[in-house]
Amino acid sequence: MTGTKLLRRIAPQLLTLAAVILLVSIYYPAFYQIVFVNDRLVGIPIDVVKRGAPVALLAIGMTLVIATRGIDLSVGAVMAICGASAAWAIDQGYGIGAALGIAGAAGLVCGLWNGVLVAFFGIQPIVATLILMVAGRGVAQLITGGTILTFDSNEFAYLGSGTLIGVPVPTVIWVLTGIAFGLLVRRTALGLLVESIGVNLRASTLAGINSRVLLIAVYMGSGVCAALAGVIATADIRGADANNAGLWLELDAILAVVIGGNSLLGGRFSILASLLGAMIIQTINTGILLAGFPSEFNLVIKAVLVIVILVLQSPRIMPYLELLASRFKRSSATRLEAGE
Amino acid sequence: MNIRALPLYATIAIFLLAYLICYLQFPAMLSTRVIGNLLTDNAYLGIVAVGMTVVIISGGIDLSVGSVIAFSGVFIAVVLRETGLHPLAAFALLLAITTLFGAAMGGMIHLLAMPPFIVTLAGMFLARGAGYMLTIDSVPIDHAFYETMQRAYYLMPGKGRLTLLGLTMVASVILGMILLHRTKFGTNVYALGGGEATARLMGVAVGRTTVLIYAFSGFMAGLAGIVFSVYTSAGYPLATVGVELNAIAAVVIGGTLLTGGSGYMFGTLIGVLTMGLIQTYIVFDGTLSSWWTKIVIGALLLMFILLQKGLLRLRVSH
Numbered sequence: 001m002t003g004t005k006l007l008r009r010i011a012p013q014l015l016t017l018a019a020v021i022l023l024v025s026i027y028y029p030a031f032y033q034i035v036f037v038n039d040r041l042v043g044i045p046i047d048v049v050k051r052g053a054p055v056a057l058l059a060i061g062m063t064l065v066i067a068t069r070g071i072d073l074s075v076g077a078v079m080a081i082c083g084a085s086a087a088w089a090i091d092q093g094y095g096i097g098a099a100l101g102i103a104g105a106a107g108l109v110c111g112l113w114n115g116v117l118v119a120f121f122g123i124q125p126i127v128a129t130l131i132l133m134v135a136g137r138g139v140a141q142l143i144t145g146g147t148i149l150t151f152d153s154n155e156f157a158y159l160g161s162g163t164l165i166g167v168p169v170p171t172v173i174w175v176l177t178g179i180a181f182g183l184l185v186r187r188t189a190l191g192l193l194v195e196s197i198g199v200n201l202r203a204s205t206l207a208g209i210n211s212r213v214l215l216i217a218v219y220m221g222s223g224v225c226a227a228l229a230g231v232i233a234t235a236d237i238r239g240a241d242a243n244n245a246g247l248w249l250e251l252d253a254i255l256a257v258v259i260g261g262n263s264l265l266g267g268r269f270s271i272l273a274s275l276l277g278a279m280i281i282q283t284i285n286t287g288i289l290l291a292g293f294p295s296e297f298n299l300v301i302k303a304v305l306v307i308v309i310l311v312l313q314s315p316r317i318m319p320y321l322e323l324l325a326s327r328f329k330r331s332s333a334t335r336l337e338a339g340e
Numbered sequence: 341m342n343i344r345a346l347p348l349y350a351t352i353a354i355f356l357l358a359y360l361i362c363y364l365q366f367p368a369m370l371s372t373r374v375i376g377n378l379l380t381d382n383a384y385l386g387i388v389a390v391g392m393t394v395v396i397i398s399g400g401i402d403l404s405v406g407s408v409i410a411f412s413g414v415f416i417a418v419v420l421r422e423t424g425l426h427p428l429a430a431f432a433l434l435l436a437i438t439t440l441f442g443a444a445m446g447g448m449i450h451l452l453a454m455p456p457f458i459v460t461l462a463g464m465f466l467a468r469g470a471g472y473m474l475t476i477d478s479v480p481i482d483h484a485f486y487e488t489m490q491r492a493y494y495l496m497p498g499k500g501r502l503t504l505l506g507l508t509m510v511a512s513v514i515l516g517m518i519l520l521h522r523t524k525f526g527t528n529v530y531a532l533g534g535g536e537a538t539a540r541l542m543g544v545a546v547g548r549t550t551v552l553i554y555a556f557s558g559f560m561a562g563l564a565g566i567v568f569s570v571y572t573s574a575g576y577p578l579a580t581v582g583v584e585l586n587a588i589a590a591v592v593i594g595g596t597l598l599t600g601g602s603g604y605m606f607g608t609l610i611g612v613l614t615m616g617l618i619q620t621y622i623v624f625d626g627t628l629s630s631w632w633t634k635i636v637i638g639a640l641l642l643m644f645i646l647l648q649k650g651l652l653r654l655r656v657s658h
Contacts, residue, residue, distance in 0.1 A: 126457065128645075296472030
């Protein structure tokens, strides 16, 4: 994608983000202030990019899944499973490397499970991932033994609350993951193949794309993203809470992808736009608290946002908007020709 | 044999088998007391699952029901606290609101041609948020009429109580069965689930049917909210989080195809009772932890989905 094309793609998200920030800063003028204290950057924007880490990570994987015309409802439960496994590993005295390995493996296995159900058994994604969404939290509770599994490891807690040259580690993790996934799908043909599966699975398979393997890989990618999010959430509170870790985050992640302008009907996608969507959600969450609104407005505002985006994205409304835009262009073009 | 009804038979067989296993281990399980409690404790879930069955057979999904139940409880509690309205008047008002809410979602799904999943997700946020806006506390309901409703029961032989709540659920299921299997609306729902384009060509008023389906689900969610508020005597905006998932799970375990177009209302009742039975077993056992409920329900879901997939292949190959 060339520079201008990319900019045009993410322009609605950038404008929304700017509008939200502007709105928040009216109520809370000190929003932009960032200071450097105790070797770390401190400020509201820093807080937003840190707190938004789990949703941003989930949104990366979810973007790819949605691009294949699927959906992954299980990411919240997978977060809980992976966080619980990591905490268990630390608690058992394994090192941080082993803990991360176990969490990552758990994420991959969960993704493999979803992927096999979707690709081999041909089960609708929403149903296939529902199974893990329901059972996953039970599995996570099995690992933690029903309690909040706390651990004492400064190295592991560093992943949740530490900083790297002043920047919070969770932020570094989601930015790097976003770049890694972005390069993987856009510097190879993978992204194109994922889009083609989303547009027409049958035609893609007939054209020689190994859609089964690719589908499984996409769900496994989502599992890895959920594992990273789970590790961050667990490290942040120094404990694995099987009941509440990642609760309802799958909905926020889907919302981030939708705000990112990606169609739920699959096809073209943009990871960058989804990440901006995640930041928009987090800015709203933080902004509502800062502005002194009761947090109960949060859900209603989110609902209104979803409805507005739905109306704009709707296949019934879109043609009218495009028609309007093209008419506007044509009329301005004819005016130019007429020398006005 | 009707191959479409096979998942229903499987559901009933599994339920009876599970009950037999429970009975062999704990003979006390086979008493009208346990059965009465099974109906009462799962009344709200059963009622909401009736609406969900209709939605799922039409090929849709309604994620908003859990939030609508919570909103209903809060709405009733606040109305009773702030005004001198009789609970029955509050119920009528509430049912009108939730039915309109469902109809609005159905209208959006049809007019915007958007997936029901995301429209009802917005509805879920909206209903939960509306509940929060009314109050963020748990509001107790203290009304003589509530006590009358709670005390209303029919004493079955064996001292089991068939409560008003349990009866409401059974009545809802029967209403759902009539609506789905004996009316033109029900036929339209099946046709819609089989494929929207085909349904339209057959002369089904797709828009009106879609609106009615979600209005019915909204009505049932409101009714479930009333039952839940009688059951708990309080309204709490954080209550019944995730009930939509339990309802979907009950519908699927009941043998309804999640792709739409096939299923039976009676199966949903069995699905709800199966889920209740698992919980009762865990209570009876005493050593099992509650999370086994989730894992067993997940396993049952998987089994039924695979069974249905297998049946679908069988039907295609024949």
